[in-house]
Amino acid sequence: MDTDGHGFWHRLCLSGRLMMRTFRGALPVLASGLLFVASTGTDLEAALKEGDPLPKLSDYSFEGTLPADLAGKVIVLDFWASWCAPCKASFPALGAIQRELGSSGLTVLGVSVDEKKAAYEAFLKKQAPPFATVRDADHRFVKVVQAPKMPTTYLIDRKGVVRHVHEGFHGEGSVKMLREQLTALLNEKP
Amino acid sequence: MKTTPTPPFDSRQPTRPGRSLCRLCIGAALLAVMAFAGVGCSGVQPWERATLTSYAMRADRDPLAVAMGEHIYFSRESSTGGRGVGGSGCGCN
Structure with a gap:
């Protein structure tokens, strides 16, 4: 039983908001980091494709x-x-x-x-x-x-x-x- | 007199000065971690895989080590034949 009159879900919600506020500034950094990792994949898209002229x-x-x-x-x-x-x-x-x-x-x-x-x-x-x-x-x-x-x-x-x-x-x-x-x-x- | 309980965190409260500094530090720390993690990511192109295909890169280059590994595996799993036969570690094969 809660001593301060708040339920579990209410406290969880508040904790989530606190975390979001704390890490809000770091979200763009996280997103850019994920993009960077994704961009380092080894799957290549061929530069010379069907229909292209052969380089000299x-x-x-x-x-x-x-x-x-x-x-x-x-x-x-x-x-x-x-x-x-x-x-x-x-x-x-x-x-x-x-x-x-x-x-x-x-x-x-x-x-x-x-x-x-x-x-x-x-x-x-x-x-x-x-x-x-x-x-x-x-x-x-x-x-x-x-x-x-x-x-x-x-x-x-x-x-x-x-x-x-x-x-x-x-x-x-x-x-x-x-x-x-x-x-x-x-x-x-x- | 009955008072309304205050939540542990009220978003309407003004931001404390130290909090933005804390966020900045966390952001910088995350950036540093990702930068260090990022230097380990390297795309090896198909024409650069000579070293990866060399004999030294093979997992089975040492027959004795492979035999020992197999022995440990089937001793632990009680599966005679190790990876060479089907079945699981029930010890019934």
């Missing part, structure tokens, strides 16, 4: 030589890394696509995001891909593109426009889709 590759300094004759070709731009298992799995498939469709006007270009040059070179020595590969050593290009996963494969048409984006590599399903989309892009009139 010659504006970036890659380690390795870019293919000279990319104009008017269908390009498979593949971001990969030696430490990425799906990238390793995708290399034979991309090599087969290069061999099969290269004569029709297709170029596969691998862009490695490896920080360690030795790991990059060892991977290439082991895989020996039949397509061109360069290293984006300072990550300038990948930061512009914002590749959402490793690997991410961009299919670019003859006009230099990104038409399809493949996030990750999912075995036969990815290969089938890549072949279908690339065949359709190669059949388009320039």
